[in-house]
Amino acid sequence: DVKVTQSSRYLVKRTGEKVFLECVQDMDHENMFWYRQDPGLGLRLIYFSYDVKMKEKGDIPEGYSVSREKKERFSLILESASTNQTSMYLCASSSGEVSYNEQFFGPGTRLTVL
């Protein structure tokens, strides 16, 4: 079974702090994704990565950056957390064999910025 894990289920940070969210997958997937999920807005793509050291902006990249130094790990960084970044953050991965492969999701990190 594919397993996607995220470093924390719940996180509370203060405005202005630098925040790291970590995601690890164990299925040797090429593609990894970071989403945020807000009520009434659904899942919105922040960043994604096709391969190690590669990254592409999604629909809402402002205020975020990412890092992919190893194939199994994809990190989301909030350089200076703000209250409007309070949200549920979901990581996902998929195989790069074909473009329509299903994405497998982690359990999510609920981030609160005070």
Next chain:
Amino acid sequence: GQNIDQPTEMTATEGAIVQINCTYQTSGFNGLFWYQQHAGEAPTFLSYNVLDGLEEKGRFSSFLSRSKGYSYLLLKELQMKDSASYLCAVTDGDYKLSFGAGTTVTVRA
């Protein structure tokens, strides 16, 4: 750009049938996914349609009409455990998914 619409909420009785509609207007299309998400949990894959027609998988079926930009997810013989959010998502063939806002289904006894 991508525009994906689905109803916000639906309520049905245990044992009944519920149909969740999804309409989409997208710049590219290479298939439509349905995911199920229980409260506080990760979304899990239900179905993928790329050709017109109905795909049946146990109590769940998914339909696609590419010409109409329309899909539905049909849940039969509803059970209490089917209470969840159902997410419609479209892929343009570039690995990415664009999601609708999700439909929360509540199953009542």
